[in-house]
Amino acid sequence: MLKISKLTDYSTVVMAYLAQFPEKMHNAKDITAQTHIALPTVSKILKALTKSGLLLSHRGAHGGYSLANAAIKITIADIITAMEGKPGLTECSHNNTLCALQPTCAIAGNWQTISSIVYKTLEKISLQDMVLLKGSHLQHHFNGEEHIK
Amino acid sequence: MLKISKLTDYSTVVMAYLAQFPEKMHNAKDITAQTHIALPTVSKILKALTKSGLLLSHRGAHGGYSLANAAIKITIADIITAMEGKPGLTECSHNNTLCALQPTCAIAGNWQTISSIVYKTLEKISLQDMVLLKGSHLQHHFNGEEHIK
DNA sequence: TATAATTAGTACTATAGAGGTCCTATTTTA
């Protein structure tokens, strides 16, 4: 399905929360309380985001997580890629494809192109956009056509 | 994952094939032979596309399927929607959502907006684009910025 | 140094959905 996974969705919620207080460190318990996502799930997300370099972690007492970069530098595409791996709208968008049709498929190249178009769109939406703007404002933002060209 | 399903991918292959001979009728066996997709799978796809109104079917001897509209009128978004149902990048993009976080979720509105942006992008790619243009040409097509604004 | 707090890493289970196959009924042409 053309959907991001629930974990990816949750991870944007977590990231958006962290972006509200960029300097502060938040532990998993805090984030659970604020986002209402179950603790083990939050924990799993935080580990994945850290491993991908989007978050910095600090162990031990008073440890926690914080954004590795400014919210304006982090894009939705970054978060999706961190949680779901290499982008690509179809199996066939990847080089190491397993699709049996590829030798005869007339449209494989087109899907690679479409994937990259979609990802470029997602790269133009930053975490900051998510935090600062409510839905309607984000809509207006894009209708202004500053981001998508 | 932010991927279309394999069946959806295959359905674009089938549609692209049918679009090459818009007036002709093709039966499932023909399409299997040309696309190398297994017959039962082709059959399943054709039924789904017919039910959604993208194809016309004709039963009986010398029956088959044909495009319901001109290739230029059919978009990638149409095909995805036909195969996968209502668009929306997250569970939470739908009204009848089941997400427990919604009451407190700070970003639900944003995802609805992002979904609609992505779908608007996909609505700008027609079946005809898939048929007429090879990958690199499609890329060039979009770099020309005629479609995405 | 001892203790408590906190992340890192890994492994597990259960569920839903995707992918694929097959069978039977219905319709149409010849």
Next chain:
DNA sequence: TAAAATAGGACCTCTATAGTACTAATTATA
């Protein structure tokens, strides 16, 4: 009437997701 083709649905298998749990490693601080 016979043959050709779609319509519809039942069915199974496999994979990926979501969620949980446990242990090890690390750090601050009393």
